[in-house]
Amino acid sequence: VNDGDFEKQLKRLQKIVAMLESGDVPLEKGVALYKEGLELAAGCRKRLEEARVEIGGLGQAGLEEQRHGDD
Amino acid sequence: MKARLAERGYFALERKRPLPAHPRRLALVTAPSGAAIRDFVRIAGERGYGCEIRVYPTLVQGEGAGRMIAAAIDRANTQGWAEAVALIRGGGSLEDLWAFNTEEVAEAVFRSRLPVIAGIGHEVDVSIADLVADVRAATPTHAAQLLWPERRVLVQQVDDLETALGRAFGAVLAVLGSAVDGLERNLRHLSPAQRIAGWAERFDREGAGLGQAWNRLLERKGAGLDKAEGALALAFGPGRLDGVAAETENLAGRLGRAGGTYVAGKSAGLDLAAARLAGLDPEGPLARGYGLVRVARTGRFLRRPSEVGPGDRLDIRVQGGHVLADVADAAPEAETRGERA
Numbered sequence: 060v061n062d063g064d065f066e067k068q069l070k071r072l073q074k075i076v077a078m079l080e081s082g083d084v085p086l087e088k089g090v091a092l093y094k095e096g097l098e099l100a101a102g103c104r105k106r107l108e109e110a111r112v113e114i115g116g117l118g119q120a121g122l123e124e125q126r127h128g129d130d
Numbered sequence: 131m132k133a134r135l136a137e138r139g140y141f142a143l144e145r146k147r148p149l150p151a152h153p154r155r156l157a158l159v160t161a162p163s164g165a166a167i168r169d170f171v172r173i174a175g176e177r178g179y180g181c182e183i184r185v186y187p188t189l190v191q192g193e194g195a196g197r198m199i200a201a202a203i204d205r206a207n208t209q210g211w212a213e214a215v216a217l218i219r220g221g222g223s224l225e226d227l228w229a230f231n232t233e234e235v236a237e238a239v240f241r242s243r244l245p246v247i248a249g250i251g252h253e254v255d256v257s258i259a260d261l262v263a264d265v266r267a268a269t270p271t272h273a274a275q276l277l278w279p280e281r282r283v284l285v286q287q288v289d290d291l292e293t294a295l296g297r298a299f300g301a302v303l304a305v306l307g308s309a310v311d312g313l314e315r316n317l318r319h320l321s322p323a324q325r326i327a328g329w330a331e332r333f334d335r336e337g338a339g340l341g342q343a344w345n346r347l348l349e350r351k352g353a354g355l356d357k358a359e360g361a362l363a364l365a366f367g368p369g370r371l372d373g374v375a376a377e378t379e380n381l382a383g384r385l386g387r388a389g390g391t392y393v394a395g396k397s398a399g400l401d402l403a404a405a406r407l408a409g410l411d412p413e414g415p416l417a418r419g420y421g422l423v424r425v426a427r428t429g430r431f432l433r434r435p436s437e438v439g440p441g442d443r444l445d446i447r448v449q450g451g452h453v454l455a456d457v458a459d460a461a462p463e464a465e466t467r468g469e470r471a
Contacts, residue, residue: 072291097295109180113181114183114184116186117185117187
């Protein structure tokens with residue numbers, strides 16, 4: 060699960076924002092960075108929306124027990 | 131035992147390791163059923179951006195539980211798949227939690243290469259395992275909260291970054307926009323349209339100048355032509371011809387007069403010469419008794435006695451005719467004079 064690296068994407072997005080905020084970016088590069096940033100933000104958001112936990116190591120019985128376990 | 135473990139540095143803060151910020155692979159050492167694992171998994175599912183949890187099931191109380199827990203921790207380390215180990219157990223009596231106070235569990239936690247977070251019992255419960263673990267959570271739920279950040283916070287972080295991205299890009303565009311405005315203003319001066327307009331204007335101006343120059347040239351040539359024509363008229367025009375004719379007449383008159391004068395002069399000279407010639411007329415002296423003696427033999431005038439001898443016939447021209455005479459004697463002047471005398 061989550062083979063894409065959320066944190067890496069987030070860091071890249073932070074770096075892009077910092078680069079654009081520095082103001083020292085040519086237009087073409089700025090546009091490319093902005094586009095990349097938007098894609099990263101969308102990717103991160105999608106990641107968060109689809110985030111889930113995968114459980115392993117229990118076996119079928121264990122899973123059943125975990126799901127319908129006694130309270 | 132606690133004092134002995136402390137002496138060995140089991141609780142030392144300096145050996146506590148930080149947990150990964152967001153473990154994506156977690157080894158969960160706990161009972162495979164019950165509230166603890168259920169709560170932990172539920173909270174994990176609500177937080178972070180997703181992860182994998184591998185359960186290392188174990189007894190958490192009763193006979194042999196401590197050994198099983200230690201073995202599970204060791205197995206997680208041996209497998210090396212996880213980034214961290216979570217050791218949890220739901221609330222219970224002190225008796226129930228006894229396994230987590232055993233030395234074997236403490237040693238397993240202590241020797242774990244993977245950082246260990248422990249969430250055992252309720253908030254008030256503190257086990258030896260809690261103290262040896264790198265991070266101590268109050269409860270299983272709390273352990274999950276410490277392991278993964280709130281998803282809401284992550285969403286907010288992404289939203290904030292996206293907002294900052296838009297703002298930063300807007301600022302870049304604004305800066306570049308003003309730069310472009312400046313460049314555009316500068317460019318307007320250099321634009322082909324502007325230059326062509328400038329050229330057109332200059333072309334018009336030069337064209338007008340050329341026209342004017344042409345007209346001036348024509349005027350000047352015209353004036354020159356007039357002047358040449360005037361000069362020509364002056365040189366060869368009727369007036370000039372009249373003048374030439376008059377001059378010619380004048381010259382002719384002068385020539386005539388000069389000729390007359392010359393001829394008159396010459397005539398006078400001739401008269402004079404004739405008069406003078408008259409004086410040399412050999413006939414003249416004849417009238418006065420002189421005679422011209424010519425030797426008949428030679429035909430020459432006789433000038434000296436030596437030119438003749440006895441026997442020579444002399445032709446003597448006198449006024450009115452010839453006299454032929456023969457020479458008796460011819461002698462120089464002294465002899466004759468003497469003879470005469």
